[in-house]
Amino acid sequence: MEVREQENAISVRDVTKVYRLYDKPIDRLKESMSISHKNYHRDFYALSGLSFQVKKGETVGIIGTNGSGKSTILKIITGVLTPTTGQVDVNGKISALLELGAGFNMDYTGIENIYMNGTMMGYTKKEMDAKLQDILDFAEIGDFVYQPVKTYSSGMFVRLAFALAINVDPEILIVDEALSVGDVFFQSKCYRRMEEIRKKGTTILMVTHDMGSIIKYCDRVVLLHKGEFIAEGPAGKVVDMYKKILAGKLEELKAELAAGVHKTDQQSGTEDDLSDFSGGMDVDGLVDAQLAKKTFLDNHESAGTTNQHPKGLMRDQMTINSDRTEYGDGRAEIYDLGLLDARGNITNLLLKGEMFTIRECIRFHADIQSPIFTYTIKDKKGTELTGTNTMFEGADIQPMKKGEEYVVEFTQKMTLQGGEYLLSMSCTGFEAGEHTVYHRLYDVTNITVISNKNTVGVYDMESQVKAEKRKADE
Known part of the structure; x- marks a missing residue:
């Protein structure tokens, strides 16, 4: 058992996260002062008994609809939040792309923030000296790096934050919808860098609504819904399950899983499977x-x-x-x-x-x-x-x-x-x-x-549609 644990970069065991919701702010005070310990709140389960493991060198995606607990579990893994119950073990140095630049001091210069954040990640000044030029080259913000970050445009800010997080050679990289920063050239560079560190054996845990990225990068995918674990397995299989949830067929999916209809021991899906998606453009x-x-x-x-x-x-x-x-x-x-x-x-x-x-x-x-x-x-x-x-x-x-x-x-x-x-x-x-x-x-x-009409996939077959209503006796 100990050898198996050492193979895991991240181990999530029976994690539950409960938030207390109050109808009125005064109810919080009433509850704290109640002699009879009367409850004025209702419990909201952001996560409920969640368990999964990420092996060293794996790229694992977490998918699910909004409110399924994806970002919550990432914040627990990175230590931003603590679980109500359960345990998370992390074996390796983490670099997280959650809320980009959340640890920046707005009055410090870009250089000062790089060194400050490097220290917070556990790197020495000498180690950060060696990484500095790569970070600056990646961010491409020029002499602004010597100015206080409060003077940066939003684009420069996220570029520097992303460059710092992705160029410190982490053992574990946590990514939460962060690959959409900057212009298309910068995004392309971010994807190339992601591929580079993935090939080096860096463990990557990512949350995204981009199913193309999930299928392209992920060895395995975990599917959540309203804080509950639904399934895990190869990307194509799990994306197919996710599509059923989007189509309102959760109970049908659970029945199929209980009956063993979905076997996730083989990769079956490709980007061609994304038949319910609108070509990457939302409403x-x-x-x-x-x-x-x-x-x-x-x-x-x-x-x-x-x-x-x-x-x-x-x-x-x-x-x-x-x-x-x-x-x-x-x-x-x-x-x-x-x-x-x-x-x-x-x-x-x-x-x-x-x-x-x-x-x-x-x-x-x-x-x-x-x-x-x-x-x-x-x-x-x-x-x-x-x-x-x-x-x-x-x-x-x-x-x-x-x-x-x-x-x-x-x-x-x-x-x-x-x-x-x-x-x-x-x-x-x-x-x-x-x-x-x-x-x-x-x-x-x-x-x-x-475009004002996107179809499925990367290009349009320009289909000509003919639909004719007929009576039953015809």
């Missing part, structure tokens, strides 16, 4: 998208349908990722790029269902016999969603001489769901049978897709 997001689409069309109506943009580089009119990855042997250079909407405007904002163009301008610094031009669109977790190149498309690309240029356009219909995506592009080729990269730009810019 508020849908309303925002409708408003944004109207504003977009209003602002661009006067532009007409011709490609009327100012002279100069297209990239100067777009959001370009300063943290992009860029490499190649330098014999070709993608010196300009742009996204053009259906009206020919250069923009990062595209409407779902409309045609758009990816334009690349390439200058050659050496003779190249058979160049290939590419693009790839990824989500912010780094998953490649779509892309193509001139070789796949059978384009007639001529040999290039030093000093010559190519302008390449890929035109297609936007069928991705509303959301944020990342665009990569490259100029490559094959020489003596070997793949050669002349210039590659990873995550060079973002694509924001505006």
Whole structure:
């Protein structure tokens, strides 16, 4: 038994958390002064007899509807709350992404807060000295790190807090809906860093409503509902169970579990299983998208349908990722790029269902016999969603001489769901049978897709629906 306990990074045993709820503030005083010990409160069970273990090196997700106790158990594990009954054992140094920046002193500078929080986590000044540059590089807030954090924008604040928590090499990382901070480039970097530390063997316990992240990262998932443990097992299986709860079929699910219908010893689900979800955009997001689409069309109506943009580089009119990855042997250079909407405007904002163009301008610094031009669109977790190149498309690309240029356009219909995506592009080729990269730009810019109708998954099949009502005798 002792050996098995040592394999666990986190052990939660029969944990219950009860809150006393009073109808009126005065009732609390009445109860404390009651000679007969009369109760003026009612008990609310945020958690009820919860037990589960997280093995060292595992990535475990906790899912459930709002009010199921997910954040409560994370706060108990990190020591922010104490359980009413039960026990939690933690074997390892924890870094928690709960309420980002909750431990910051607003009058201290960013640097001072880094060292103060490092001390609170148990690191020496020498250890924090070694980690400081990685934290600053990740946060990308420049000289503001020497200013009091009360002068920061909300974006700078959460970037520094996230950079600190995720770059201290924790043995256990606790994440509560924290991967949605910053812009799409920063979120992409956060996901890459999460993947890096996961591969290093860091134990990760995460709470999120993003089922794509749950299936992508989690080895195992725990399902809660109103403070009660429902099930645990492989991500796909448990996400299917969660979908039943969302559909109001909790009792049916409990009956199936009692009968052994759901066997969670094998991974069965993939991201394709998420058939009850709306493509990652909630109701508020849908309303925002409708408003944004109207504003977009209003602002661009006067532009007409011709490609009327100012002279100069297209990239100067777009959001370009300063943290992009860029490499190649330098014999070709993608010196300009742009996204053009259906009206020919250069923009990062595209409407779902409309045609758009990816334009690349390439200058050659050496003779190249058979160049290939590419693009790839990824989500912010780094998953490649779509892309193509001139070789796949059978384009007639001529040999290039030093000093010559190519302008390449890929035109297609936007069928991705509303959301944020990342665009990569490259100029490559094959020489003596070997793949050669002349210039590659990873995550060079973002694509924001505006939609007032999201379907399931990452793209829209554009289904045509026909429904005909018939009488019973027909």
